[in-house]
Amino acid sequence: MIKRSFFTLSQPGLNYDLVEPDPKEPKSIPIPPNLILLLNEPIDSTRQALIKKGDLVEKGAKLCLYNDSTEYTISPVNGTITAIDVYLNDFGNTSTSLVIKNDQAQTSSTDPATYDLKDEIISADQYLRTLPGAPPLKILAGDKIKIDTIVITCADQDLLSTTHQYVTLKFGDEIKEGAKILKKITHVPKLCIAIPEGLDIKEDFSLFQVFKTALRYPSNLPAMILKDHLKMILPAGKTPEDMGVCFMTAEAVVSLARSYTTKSANFEKILTIIGKQGTQYRVKATIGTPLNKIFKAFSILVNDQDRIVIGGPMRGFSTYTIHHPVQSDMDTVMIQDRDIIPEVSDYPCVNCGKCIRICPANVPVNILVRYLEADLYQEAADKYDLESCIECGLCAYVCTAKIPLFQYIRLGKHELLKLRAEV
Ligand code: SF4
Ligand code: SF4
Helix, strand or coil, X not given: CCCCCCCXXXXXXCECCCCCCCCCCCEECCCCCEEEEEECCCCCCCCCCCCCCXXXXXXXXXXXCCCCCCCCEECCCCEEEEEEEEEECCCCCEEEEEEEEECCCCCCCCCCCCCCCCCCHHHHHHHCCCCCCCCCHHHHHCCCCCCCEEEEECCCCCCCCCHHHHHHHHCHHHHHHHHHXXXXXXXXXXXXXXXXXXXXXXXXXXXXXXXXXXXXXXXXXXXXXXXXXXXXXXXXXXXXXXXXXXXXXXXXXXXXXXXXXXXXXXXXXXXXXXXXXXXXXXXXXXXXXXXXXHHHHCXXXXXXXXXXXXXXXXXXXXXXXXXXXXXCCCCEEEEECCCCCCCCCCCCCCCCCHHHHHCCCCCCHHHHHHHHHCCCHHHHHHHHCHHHCCCCCHHHHHCCCCCCHHHHHHHHHHHHHHHHHHC
């Protein structure tokens, strides 16, 4: 396998947005009558599930399909399960969706179930995996990988998003509190914090090793933080966790602090919404809220063939339903008008070389994509660095022929994993 080293970056330069110095409070979206929760485990029709349609659930109750399930979700309301269905994600993987009819008043004032939370990572992982910000507790609690560094990211990964910067400015004291809890429950020796250059932080973060990330995209991606600040090159096909480094969002750390204080879960997710004209809105919505409730709150009209993108403009993926729910790891949602959706063509590569020059991981994208188009995933990995890609999306952004390079690469990586699982 070729392992090309990082990094070069040529034009164009794209900069991250900085949150406004005294950010406005997010708009609160009322808890909807029905919430949709996604459970990362498929239903097995041959087995008797622990939950079924008609079951009453409490706010804070842990919901899983089977006694031996390792995946769970938490109900954000007192309610009734009204549907349990197969859910297909963007690559056709199956998981499960649950619809919970909200039986409580349209407020968050009902007290949630309390947990017997101990100062151990296993205990946190038992209840708090689905908190806003999606803390990577499963990784930290696992015994396969030894983590010796946690990087708390106050920098948003994609363009136009300011979710984590907002959380950092508003809840710096809870970040420090959450970090202390993290240290106590994980015993990880090194805690770092990544803060965008130019963000005016009042909080004293001297208990961390502070990394100031450059405003230029893609400086906030984990692979770039590893390289620029921890002087580690991410090998092809490896994750930061494989190198002993775990990334955790500022929002996840704040959620952890709140949960250890109240001994219960919290469900209010902060999101950046990017409207059709590029206007940015900040919202607070309960996990499970269908996105159409948010669009309605801002009078954003969604027409047929408009595109809803979960994530930002460089790395986001499309969803085809306005009922897609707010999830714990969802930081940004973008809506693009059908008339301005960047066109994708089926023109062939014109060998302009822009993708190669822009790629921070030096992937030979123009050749790689030919192998991916031909479904030759193993060859793409062995000879053309498929697994060196850090998923920044810059190649697709600059492509002269408007080839959906990033989508080909994501699909290629997914198919490669499937191929390996079959061996
Ligand atoms: S998305 Fe494209 S530009 Fe970015 S690292 Fe991957 S191949 Fe390179
Ligand atoms: S940018 Fe697009 S057209 Fe140009 S070499 Fe790369 S794949 Fe080919």
